[in-house]
Amino acid sequence: MVRVPRGSTMDAVGVALGALIGRQEALRTLLRDGEQFVHASGTLIAKVVEATGTHQDWFLPGGAFDPAVDLPVRANVVTRSGSPFLVVLHVSHVAADLSAMTILRAELAALLADRRLPPAAYHPADRAAYELTPAGRRQLEGATGYWARQLAERPLCSLGLPFRFPDARGHHHVLLGSQAAAEAVVQVAAKTGAQPSAVVMAAFAALLTGWTQDPECQLHCLCNNRFSPELRDYVGTLAQDTIIPFSASSSFLRSVRRTNAAALTAYRYGRYDPVRLDETMGAAERARGMRCHRDVVVNNTSGHVHTILPRAGVEPGMGDRVFGAPAEFDIYRLDGKLGCGLALDARLATADETAGILGGVERLIVAAADGDVDPAEFGIPPAQRGPGWVRARSCWVDLSGVQSAVDLALGPGVARIEAVGDGLIARVGRDTDPSAAARAVVEAVLREGRHGVVAPGDYVRAVG
Template sequence: MNDLKVCFSGPRSGRWPMTVGQKNVLEWISPDLPGPADILSTMVRVPRESTMEAVGAALGALIGRQEALRTLLRDGEQFVHASGTLVVEVVEATGTGQGWFPPGRAFDPAVDFPIRAGVVTRSGSPFLVVLHVSHVAADLSAMTVLRAELAALLAGRPLPPAAYHPADQAVYERTPAGRRRLEGSVRYWARQMAEKPLCALGLPFRFPGARGHHHLLLGSRPAAQALAHVAADTGVRPPAVVMAAFASLLTSWTGSPGCQLNCLCNNRFSPELRDYVGTVAQETTVPFTASPSFLRSVSQTNAAALAAYKYGRYDPARLSEAKGEAERARGMRCHRDVVVNNTTGHSRAILPGSGMEPGMGDRVFGAPAEFDVYRLDGTLGCGLALDARLATADETAAILGGVERLIVAAADGDVDPAGFGIPPAERGPGWVRARSCWVDLAGVQAVADAALGPGVARIEVAGDELIAHVGRDTDVSAAARAVVEAVLREERHGVVAPGDYVRAVG
């Protein structure tokens, strides 16, 4: 079947600086091979009796009204084009399977308009429109907006003008108020990185030869019912209950008093951003503190998340500078230990109706621990991936199953999370608590030997302090810098630079 040629035009064009959201995505998006989050997809059913011409007109109107879909990014600027053409692939449906129109190659933000579309037909008539959008132009919330707007345009329903676009957001970010907000966020996160443990998942590689992650998915109707009950009783949002359940079992296993949960914030708290098509979601860190009272942990997690989300918008370049300063000052890498994704309503994961099944390719990040929340209503759907060097598949299943059991038990009253999940990890005599985290003393000694030469520094722990004893002829400042740089090159958790250097006397 012939492709559909869609012409579009919009009321405004021009050149503006990039938004912090656009710059944030460009920092991690793949220029060659799209990762799971680089291209976002959605499907919209076409009304019966609709024609191919009507589908083309709806797509043209959608791109014309949303500037993000006709914008190119290069050299720190966004270029909004007044008009253009989109070639839409048309395929005839065969069977009942999906995958009629795959995302294809990675978008080049400097060359490609950030949208691809396909029309699936049955007996020659359009019945489904598939959209693939680059993450530089839309986040998950924006995809919800695009899906709703395309459905309205296909049905012939009127839409109010799209009044706020990435160009407008870029202008706001450069006003005094916008700059104050962004700088305030960087200061907030700089304090967090300077004060909070930066390595919350210090565990030995029990299986050093293993590769990848153990990934499991859970579906549970009883947990969904219990979740609604716990959320109503505590007055918190349901995602906070699930996050607290997972973090409680994780900290119980790792023997840590708390952990840092890396979570996405949608940043759509302002009225003008409610129907905004662009990318404003950015990663935040929610501190979690373990407690023998699960309901207390739930309330604390909800409060911590709300506090973190106030600072969810920031300049990624400025934050990267602050992160580097914190790493050098504290002698440890800011590991992304634990990622929690709330992708309710957007996930492509096929969830089990009940129980657990192996996960299939819906993961986004490569952190040692990734917990995904896919569904909250009717069935609790979530997934857990653990670095295979740290845990077995059975342990992964026990932690994920423990999340279900803990939430169900909490519906009948407060419980101690220690009774769920798996026993605390065994680290051996070489592991100690120092500098607010678990430290592999032998691992630190090996890094110091590699940086300074064997025997130049002797590493020990005094109280909570990690100390390096060096010879009286050693240049302490140079040695400290060398060890910190070596630590920052390490990818293994539990390796932290000494906080104090003691020169030999006599």
């Protein structure tokens, strides 16, 4: 969304849009059968919407993009009394990620103001050509190897919790606005040498692990992958999902330093071949007998997205928002006022627990500005799992859920599940092939994909 300078004409808006599309190849690229086709010329039909009492029509994207047919950009020009005052761009994620959208907004604003821009010198085809070079291939291979090790060594589930409220729907969503916490973030960052976002992520992860009583969790974060100079003003899709491991500590400042270091390492390997990673993830799931859960997502959109925040403290957010993960933590703003949002699956948590975790983030950061503190002092009571839940295979496991998956795969009574030490054992009869049983159970567990259901690691023939 870009404001049109006062006095501009519709023709001037059309010229600016044409110049934007002309300078950025990503906005005039079609994808057909694995090939890219870049248009040298064409026509963009912008929708003109007269401003009325409702804003909804201004932002309607006009349906899904077909990358084989549609230009990946659409525009609505909003007018007042026939004069343009706002341009709303809709760009397919195939052509631009969040950082690229920020670049496009700035470039369109400059073009509408009739300011000259340097030529766009780096395009998606240039990036693709680099990735085919020996250096590019080494980078992608190194990233694949790093994530393979992470998947092999780290817990695959961070929210091993029962559905305490199985009939609940949606997420509890709360928002935080805090000037005091923003000032404290600056002080904690200075003490630890960490990025401000790492301070906030560490606070959230510390409160989350205290609630789940799991000493480790994985934060799934987008990396913008714009660390090279040629990518600074690049318009295309570079952002990819990364995993930042977190380990609980009684020292919050230590947690901040660890989180900052883990984030820098994850971002270093943030550019990878998604097909190869999917293959690696599938192999890790089969080897470890459980689904890789993308269950705790952290979105740092500070500087990119503007959200209406509470004046102070925690307030309920928009109840009709849809969240893709059971737990989603958003960092909306870091400067002047700390703005955050937290959504928790309503089957796992109460509204009070959700608000308590987010409020604890504020209290923890503010307290840490005066000196190191134990995050446990700022948490909420641990979530209750009930009987039958045990720690095994580096995560919380629901033994009855595992037994149900085993019965589904092998038939009732064929195997009996037990927790022995940190492992799971399946006891089977003499007439059962342990190897075949193991394969069948793993496939059943991966199909079910439920938190807390993990395939046994060992099979023992029952005597008698």
